[in-house]
Amino acid sequence: MSQDELRLTCEDFEKDNSPEILLERFTDGELAYAMYASSSKKDGHYDTTSSPTDLDNDGDFDEEDKALFLNLANTFAKTCPRV
Ligand SMILES: [Ca+2]
Numbered sequence: 001m002s003q004d005e006l007r008l009t010c011e012d013f014e015k016d017n018s019p020e021i022l023l024e025r026f027t028d029g030e031l032a033y034a035m036y037a038s039s040s041k042k043d044g045h046y047d048t049t050s051s052p053t054d055l056d057n058d059g060d061f062d063e064e065d066k067a068l069f070l071n072l073a074n075t076f077a078k079t080c081p082r083v
């Protein structure tokens with residue numbers, strides 16, 4: 001049985017004084033995919049995602065995957081220190 005791990009990180013790697021939320025998925029310790037969310041208004045509300053990923057494993061990337069990730073990002077963002 002494989003081990004899946006999800007890692008969420010707050011980091012302002014676009015250097016625009018608004019942190020991005022990075023998601024990395026590891027399967028058996030190997031990075032399977034990574035994507036990030038950013039806040040277009042820099043107000044802590046995450047509404048933009050990077051590269052598409054099939055988060056819900058139904059074979060496509062669509063609004064469901066995007067909504068899933070943005071929900072995660074917005075929830076996690078509440079725990080991030082404010083810059
Ligand atoms: Ca940023």
Ligand SMILES: [Ca+2]
Pocket residue numbers: 053054055056057058059060061062064065
């Ligand atoms: Ca999908």
